[in-house]
Amino acid sequence: MVVTLRDVARAAGVSPATASRALSAPDLVAPARREHVQQVARDLGYRPNRAARELITGRTGNLCLVVPDLENPFFAAVAKGVQARARALGFALLVADAEEDPRLESELVGHLGAQVDGVILCSPRMADAALDRLGRDVLDDDVPLLLVNRLHSGLPSVVIDNADGVRQAVTHLYALGHRRIGYAGGPVGSWSDAQRRRGLEHASHGLRSVEVVDLGHFPPLFGGGVAAGDLVAASGVTAVLAHNDLLALGILSRLRARGVRVPEDVSVVGYDDIPAATLVSPALTTVTVPLARLGRAAVDLLIEAGSVPTAAESALAAALTAAERTRHPAPAITIGDIGAGAVPPSVLIGVELVVRASTGVAPAQSSAAGG
Amino acid sequence: MVVTLRDVARAAGVSPATASRALSAPDLVAPARREHVQQVARDLGYRPNRAARELITGRTGNLCLVVPDLENPFFAAVAKGVQARARALGFALLVADAEEDPRLESELVGHLGAQVDGVILCSPRMADAALDRLGRDVLDDDVPLLLVNRLHSGLPSVVIDNADGVRQAVTHLYALGHRRIGYAGGPVGSWSDAQRRRGLEHASHGLRSVEVVDLGHFPPLFGGGVAAGDLVAASGVTAVLAHNDLLALGILSRLRARGVRVPEDVSVVGYDDIPAATLVSPALTTVTVPLARLGRAAVDLLIEAGSVPTAAESALAAALTAAERTRHPAPAITIGDIGAGAVPPSVLIGVELVVRASTGVAPAQSSAAGG
DNA sequence: TCGATGGATGAATGCGATTTCAGCACGGCC
DNA sequence: GGCCGTGCTGAAATCGCATTCATCCATCGA
Numbered sequence: 001m002v003v004t005l006r007d008v009a010r011a012a013g014v015s016p017a018t019a020s021r022a023l024s025a026p027d028l029v030a031p032a033r034r035e036h037v038q039q040v041a042r043d044l045g046y047r048p049n050r051a052a053r054e055l056i057t058g059r060t061g062n063l064c065l066v067v068p069d070l071e072n073p074f075f076a077a078v079a080k081g082v083q084a085r086a087r088a089l090g091f092a093l094l095v096a097d098a099e100e101d102p103r104l105e106s107e108l109v110g111h112l113g114a115q116v117d118g119v120i121l122c123s124p125r126m127a128d129a130a131l132d133r134l135g136r137d138v139l140d141d142d143v144p145l146l147l148v149n150r151l152h153s154g155l156p157s158v159v160i161d162n163a164d165g166v167r168q169a170v171t172h173l174y175a176l177g178h179r180r181i182g183y184a185g186g187p188v189g190s191w192s193d194a195q196r197r198r199g200l201e202h203a204s205h206g207l208r209s210v211e212v213v214d215l216g217h218f219p220p221l222f223g224g225g226v227a228a229g230d231l232v233a234a235s236g237v238t239a240v241l242a243h244n245d246l247l248a249l250g251i252l253s254r255l256r257a258r259g260v261r262v263p264e265d266v267s268v269v270g271y272d273d274i275p276a277a278t279l280v281s282p283a284l285t286t287v288t289v290p291l292a293r294l295g296r297a298a299v300d301l302l303i304e305a306g307s308v309p310t311a312a313e314s315a316l317a318a319a320l321t322a323a324e325r326t327r328h329p330a331p332a333i334t335i336g337d338i339g340a341g342a343v344p345p346s347v348l349i350g351v352e353l354v355v356r357a358s359t360g361v362a363p364a365q366s367s368a369a370g371g
Numbered sequence: 372m373v374v375t376l377r378d379v380a381r382a383a384g385v386s387p388a389t390a391s392r393a394l395s396a397p398d399l400v401a402p403a404r405r406e407h408v409q410q411v412a413r414d415l416g417y418r419p420n421r422a423a424r425e426l427i428t429g430r431t432g433n434l435c436l437v438v439p440d441l442e443n444p445f446f447a448a449v450a451k452g453v454q455a456r457a458r459a460l461g462f463a464l465l466v467a468d469a470e471e472d473p474r475l476e477s478e479l480v481g482h483l484g485a486q487v488d489g490v491i492l493c494s495p496r497m498a499d500a501a502l503d504r505l506g507r508d509v510l511d512d513d514v515p516l517l518l519v520n521r522l523h524s525g526l527p528s529v530v531i532d533n534a535d536g537v538r539q540a541v542t543h544l545y546a547l548g549h550r551r552i553g554y555a556g557g558p559v560g561s562w563s564d565a566q567r568r569r570g571l572e573h574a575s576h577g578l579r580s581v582e583v584v585d586l587g588h589f590p591p592l593f594g595g596g597v598a599a600g601d602l603v604a605a606s607g608v609t610a611v612l613a614h615n616d617l618l619a620l621g622i623l624s625r626l627r628a629r630g631v632r633v634p635e636d637v638s639v640v641g642y643d644d645i646p647a648a649t650l651v652s653p654a655l656t657t658v659t660v661p662l663a664r665l666g667r668a669a670v671d672l673l674i675e676a677g678s679v680p681t682a683a684e685s686a687l688a689a690a691l692t693a694a695e696r697t698r699h700p701a702p703a704i705t706i707g708d709i710g711a712g713a714v715p716p717s718v719l720i721g722v723e724l725v726v727r728a729s730t731g732v733a734p735a736q737s738s739a740a741g742g
Numbered sequence: 743t744c745g746a747t748g749g750a751t752g753a754a755t756g757c758g759a760t761t762t763c764a765g766c767a768c769g770g771c772c
Numbered sequence: 773g774g775c776c777g778t779g780c781t782g783a784a785a786t787c788g789c790a791t792t793c794a795t796c797c798a799t800c801g802a
Binding site for chain 4: 014015016017018021028029030033052054055056057058
């Protein structure tokens with residue numbers, strides 16, 4: 001029923017060894033014979049058995065992506081980029097949703113890591129110690145692990161320039177006259193949140209008489225913005241920077257519900273620039289992150305860092321790769337050591353503030369500014 | 372370095388055969404010895420080699436999901452449901468993004484189908500003929516193919532009750548006094564669009580003096596709604612039903628930009644109930660589709676229809692399955708033949724209209740209603 | 743007490759591809 | 773002319789596991 005390499009060999013009148021070589025190491029076989037075998041293979045509709053190949057070569061041709069929540073537009077966008085690049089390079093992609101659960105993350109990496117050539121772990125919620133363990137014990141040594149949106153000593157990673165993002169946002173608000181600026185943070189323990197807080201502090205130090213009000217930690221979801229919105233109203237800030245867009249949208253919604261006008265009374269800035277940011281009114285001023293590029297860069301770096309041989313066995317895959325590379329040339333990214341003692345190569349993805357309608361000049365006099 | 376079954380066998384003082392049985396056919400080996408082998412395997416950190424197992428059993432433990440666009444919240448939600456159920460049943464999930472390209476769809480199913488135990492094809496854009504070919508030529512006979520959101524003779528499928536959805540929507544609008552109702556359709560050739568048109572026609576026949584105005588076909592994206600919005604304004608309808616929420620949101624946005632008030636001047640109804648539907652103002656009245664359930668049902672039916680033995684080899688997977696089943700009991704769905712000559716089992720997922728702020732009573736007198 | 747029965751075990755085989763290793767033919771070089 | 777390298781090819785081993793088949797031993801029934 002199913003045609004195997006032996007069948008091809010027999011039909012072509014050569015040994016299985018030669019047939020194998022003709023297909024996967026063409027220069028080892030005489031041109032005429034090679035062509036013939038390839039033709040026969042095509043005619044017979046031969047499809048190499050991946051399991052058999054994997055058994056002996058040890059490579060699966062699969063990559064794996066673990067995200068906290070597939071439905072979150074941030075991760076969906078990253079996943080799309082990762083998937084596209086993986087396919088272009090001849091890899092299939094296993095996708096797993098960790099449901100925001102640190103333990104499930106480890107478990108998934110452990111399970112899936114055993115059957116792939118590389119793992120991309122996006123925005124891991126797990127603690128540093130768990131991350132250490134992953135690299136050391138859980139994964140085979142020849143399965144590279146790459147982090148997205150998190151920096152960890154000893155692991156290659158692709159991160160966005162959080163500090164610069166908040167700097168741009170705060171500078172923008174400062175220029176609009178805001179002096180008391182709230183920060184609605186992400187979950188406790190979130191690495192990117194810590195990054196942004198640090199960037200925020202640093203940026204505000206550079207600006208005269210700017211006060212940053214920490215509104216606390218919130219789930220980075222629309223629902224989290226409701227609680228945050230009330231705190232915004234109560235805190236007397238004239239502007240708020242949210243950990244991400246979903247949170248910002250929730251704040252927007254809550255403020256409107258309470259009769260607080262945006263941007264007349266309060267300005268709101270998000271982070272990520274998810275599609276929904278432009279769907280609301282007022283459209284959200286936010287820090288745009290090239291998420292698809294992030295995903296593509298992750299795959300590229302994973303392949304490179306892990307020196308995973310691309311499974312570009314088929315001419316198709318090769319062609320796709322070329323096309324993909326052309327359409328998406330190497331992004332303008334910084335490569336190198338970006339702190340935290342990261343020895344393996346890391347890529348820093350630049351971000352950009354997009355000003356929309358949710359930010360405006362600060363109200364004339366903030367009552368909370370003190371008499 | 373890596374511990375194999377032989378190692379376990381040697382360490383436990385049994386033959387590889389017994390070790391194999393102790394782990395994957397426990398009742399064939401004496402209790403004491405079984406326990407011992409299992410303990411040794413645990414101690415040694417034995418992880419069965421999937422490739423070897425696959426090579427001999429022919430099963431991969433992987434399923435595959437192909438969607439037109441991972442970033443589309445509709446498909447993201449389905450993917451999440453599929454992934455969750457697949458994992459609960461012990462399967463890993465390969466996800467592929469077909470980029471709305473019918474040819475790429477076929478290609479992906481062909482490529483990935485060779486390395487999975489079953490394929491779920493969601494909202495295929497390809498023609499019926501291509502779908503036929505998939506089932507016949509492209510896939511191995513033992514790799515079941517299941518459709519989501521599309522019905523096709525000879526293939527099992529999970530579909531949503533499109534006709535009932537539009538019926539509910541139209542009835543709602545009728546009750547609000549609307550008589551001229553526009554329909555902003557999905558892409559040409561979209562199966563679900565055809566379904567909804569049919570349901571629309573049928574529903575409107577049952578309502579006195581209702582006129583349905585076909586506004587044409589649009590890309591089911593926010594951008595498509597801009598063009599559609601202008602047509603809504605020009606057509607003199609007092610209400611519009613959009614093919615999906617993204618389109619509806621685009622219409623909403625365009626109408627606002629043109630100074631048309633929603634719902635005072637025009638009512639808008641979406642379809643799918645994506646998260647963004649509640650983020651906008653006015654919040655979108657829409658037909659809510661239980662997308663995660665849709666995904667779970669797809670996996671269940673695929674396993675069942677293809678009689679794919681669940682890879683619930685580990686106790687963990689089994690436990691997860693039980694837990695998952697408990698948390699998500701069998702949905703209230705209709706199983707059976709639902710037309711189009713579908714012989715394999717198909718599941719029909721019920722939908723429900725959720726009324727929010729984008730629909731209201733029809734304006735007193737529509738000028739387009741004629742003298 | 744002996745043969746039949748059946749449960750538990752081990753040796754051997756095969757899944758389908760890759761990859762040594764050895765062999766063969768040919769050509770160049772001394 | 774003989775020797776050696778070079779270029780191709782085929783036989784066979786291998787990857788790790790499941791499974792068939794044969795064996796063995798204990799137990800039961802007569």
